Amino acid sequence: MKACKPAILALAILASLPAFAQVRLAVDAGKPGAVIDKNVYGQFAEHLGTGIYGGIWVGPGSTIPNTRGWRNDVVGALKDLHVPLVRWPGGCFADEYHWRDGIGPRATRPVKVNTNWGGVPENNAVGTHEFFDLVELLGADAYVNGNLGTGTPQEMAEWVEYMTSEGESTLARLRARNGHAQPFKVAYFAIGNEAWGCGGNMKPDYYASLYNHYATFLKAPPHARPKLIASGGNGDDSSWTEVLSRDAARGTDGISFHYYTLPTGAWEKKGAAIGFPESEWFSTMAAALRIDEHIRRNVAILDKNDPQKTIGFYVDEWGTWYDVEPGTNPGFLFQRNTIRDAVVAALHFNIFHAHADRVRMTNIAQMVNVLQAMIVTDKDRMLLTPTYYAYKMYVPFQGATALPVTLSNNTTYASNGRGVPGISASAARGRDGKTYVALVNTDPAQATDVVLDVAGQAAHAVRGQVLTADAMDAHNTFARKDAVKPAPFSASAAGGRLTLRVPAKAVMVVAVEG
Numbered sequence: 001m002k003a004c005k006p007a008i009l010a011l012a013i014l015a016s017l018p019a020f021a022q023v024r025l026a027v028d029a030g031k032p033g034a035v036i037d038k039n040v041y042g043q044f045a046e047h048l049g050t051g052i053y054g055g056i057w058v059g060p061g062s063t064i065p066n067t068r069g070w071r072n073d074v075v076g077a078l079k080d081l082h083v084p085l086v087r088w089p090g091g092c093f094a095d096e097y098h099w100r101d102g103i104g105p106r107a108t109r110p111v112k113v114n115t116n117w118g119g120v121p122e123n124n125a126v127g128t129h130e131f132f133d134l135v136e137l138l139g140a141d142a143y144v145n146g147n148l149g150t151g152t153p154q155e156m157a158e159w160v161e162y163m164t165s166e167g168e169s170t171l172a173r174l175r176a177r178n179g180h181a182q183p184f185k186v187a188y189f190a191i192g193n194e195a196w197g198c199g200g201n202m203k204p205d206y207y208a209s210l211y212n213h214y215a216t217f218l219k220a221p222p223h224a225r226p227k228l229i230a231s232g233g234n235g236d237d238s239s240w241t242e243v244l245s246r247d248a249a250r251g252t253d254g255i256s257f258h259y260y261t262l263p264t265g266a267w268e269k270k271g272a273a274i275g276f277p278e279s280e281w282f283s284t285m286a287a288a289l290r291i292d293e294h295i296r297r298n299v300a301i302l303d304k305n306d307p308q309k310t311i312g313f314y315v316d317e318w319g320t321w322y323d324v325e326p327g328t329n330p331g332f333l334f335q336r337n338t339i340r341d342a343v344v345a346a347l348h349f350n351i352f353h354a355h356a357d358r359v360r361m362t363n364i365a366q367m368v369n370v371l372q373a374m375i376v377t378d379k380d381r382m383l384l385t386p387t388y389y390a391y392k393m394y395v396p397f398q399g400a401t402a403l404p405v406t407l408s409n410n411t412t413y414a415s416n417g418r419g420v421p422g423i424s425a426s427a428a429r430g431r432d433g434k435t436y437v438a439l440v441n442t443d444p445a446q447a448t449d450v451v452l453d454v455a456g457q458a459a460h461a462v463r464g465q466v467l468t469a470d471a472m473d474a475h476n477t478f479a480r481k482d483a484v485k486p487a488p489f490s491a492s493a494a495g496g497r498l499t500l501r502v503p504a505k506a507v508m509v510v511a512v513e514g
């Protein structure tokens, strides 16, 4: 054999080796699955820290531009996310909230103490009418969380009547005197929150009885009846889903579930939001991906007790929860939001899509300034977080029809002897008829080539956006608001292969072009 020159040999070897691992993604556009309910992209706004007061509500007298008290900048940014649904007023706050405190002239509303969140005064400036004004401004549906913990069946029933009654009842007239003659549209109403914890430290059987008791008296005109939500379990505990789907199923539209991603898994020392080691990038990815096994376990119980699939599985609190930002009120749960959070959000979206037939609503915690927020404000300033951009990129998946995806030859992102899948994928037929593909790369250092194969339609190119950053904790600040933001992405087929290079630590959403 003739000897090759070393330089030529090296080039030949390089050309025969793929520069990046090659993963194959098969999408079957001919086998549409369940519709991805738009409410999978729901939000949560609690009376907690500056999540409402200052963050989105500034009051009509504020020098910050607002509409009837709601900040124009924040509302405008949220409208771009097509927020479908907002959950309010809590969280733990809900079980100490008495709705009559939040109606009538704001100047005369009682001032309470927010015992759950920082012990700060709660002046009730945002109440029922203000909340419905917000959801109307956003074009969103309302998810109202009732007070089971410290309220009575009468108080809860009267709130539902106040909001929904069309007649001449005293409560309907009171609502009209307070400025809203027409009933409010309550899309969802939950009976308590985290009954296993801040909502009353109950056992599932006891809560199931209370749920049935309270639900009996929640009356609304038949066409305006809110979907009722039973407050379920969290984390590894699926006993709530078991008991509630068996004993509280009558009239229940959904059972809620909470799951937070903690880098260390320990509530006492959760891990830092920025400046964290790669081991905590890895453990955050691994923890986020565990939502899949939690959904599977609970859905298996629902499939047994509710084979007709009348009960939805609503993950109405989820997201990252880090050690609170040093120097801020620990009760306000403010944390920085980085590219890691965007990747965590997109991993959740892909998993929620895979369970679209049961997971019909989710609510990230929380919308503004609290935990894994979309938006951070500081007085009159506002910035959009990487999580915001993940939500924006996934807008085409709202109401889309899930398509089956198969990943083969997937990479493994490994750390300290443990591994998670390198690529996560989802695909759907959007309401505009286009096929959308979402890809997430959990590896913070390695890009990956994904060869896309779409059955049932021509696929010669893709066009969309990619969100990535150089550092694992890259984030936006008021000094650098655009440090992390999506960039355009496109790829065309070459040699019969359509290859998408997904950068390290990235979220990508593309539309397939024929």
Ligand code: AHR
Pocket: 046, 090, 091, 092, 093, 193, 194, 317, 365, 366, 371
């Ligand atoms: O989202 C913050 C808190 O987390 C909520 O108030 C509570 O329901 C959960 O424990």
